[in-house]
Amino acid sequence: MKSGSRLIQFSSNRPILVTLVMLMVTLILGALITKVRVDTDPENMLSEDEAARVFHHQTKQEFTLHDVVVIGVVNEKDPDGVFNPTTLRHVHELTEFAKNLADVKNPDKRVVTRNVIAPGTVDAIEQAGLGQVRFEWLMQTPPATRAQALKIRDSAMGNPLLKGTLVSEDGKALAIYLPITSKDFAYPLRSRLLEKIAAFKGDDQFYITGLPVAEDTFGVEMFTQMAISAPLAMLAIFLLMFFFFRDLKLIVSPMIIAMVTVICTMGLLIGTGNTVHIMSSMIPIFLMPIAVVDSIHILSEFFDTYQKIKDRRKTLEQVMGHLFMPMLYTSLTSSVGFASLA
DSSP, X not given: OOTXXXXXXXXXXXXXXXXXXXXXXXXXXXXGGGGOOBOOOXXXXXXXXXXXXXXXXXXXXXXXXXXXXXXXXXXXXXXXXXXXXXXXXXXXXXXXXXXTOBOSSOTTSBBOGGGOBSTTTXXXXXXXXXXXXXXXXXXXXOOSSHHHHHHHHHHHHTOTTTBTTXXXXXXXXXXXXXXXXXXXXXXXXXHHHHHHXXXXXXXXXXXXXXXXXXXXXXXXXXXXXXXXXXXHHHHHHXXXXXXXXXXXXXXXXXXXXXXXXXXXHHHHHHHTTOOBOTTGGGHHHXXXXXXXXXXXXXXXXXXXXXXXXXXXXXXXXXXXXXXXXXXXXXXXXXHHHHHTXX
């Protein structure tokens, strides 16, 4: 008997004990998954004392900068673009609605009202006479007529600070900029804005974007996607193994090993205080094919060897004796390779 014979004999002689221990460890580690903390902020992939990150925070603090959620409003059907009474009324209503939004559980997470940039919150700078300048709101109230709406368009287009930033050069689109105090307020803010937008009628199209929206939305949707993609990956592996081995009893064990591996790994990751971020959320997809590789080697050689020996236990002992060391080395090198990415 080759290397690893004692371990092989122990597993062969006490299959129930080994199975119970595996089940107990899986349940314990699986329970730790309930403590999961999700972090989809790419900034946290850098250490807190990283020079670029420190400078970024200092700059934001000095200039009182905030992460911004942007609402894009587009109207390509109206000849006046977004500068029609209906669209501008929607923009004004949406701006006033957004100003008062805050997290229900934590009011400190909110829209920074004083820094909102929208047609109703920016100045229109116009010449009032010889050597005089007049400041007034670009759109203090929504226009009631087409003439009033076009006057707002002309004021915006005549201001180089607004043309191409707040409003598009062709007049078909405009933006509302909503600074927020916390990145993780972006997703609930987006959800409440979409509820408000759903009540609007007409040809207007609304788009909500911004880095905090992308990060926070990914964090919320990540588990939904994993709940779909992980089972699909397992199904693909199952079908491939069934195609090659044509025996459900044989391929059930590798699938159990793959599932146990994923549960234990994610449980250890979360239980040791690590957060689940963009990269680590993909661990189950990577682990499942890796987890069944050794099983496929064993099953393949078992099929070939059993035809000669005709005894399952002796065949298993011979196969494991032959493959134990190669599989051990390949598993260790794979582990070292992944560990180097830490």
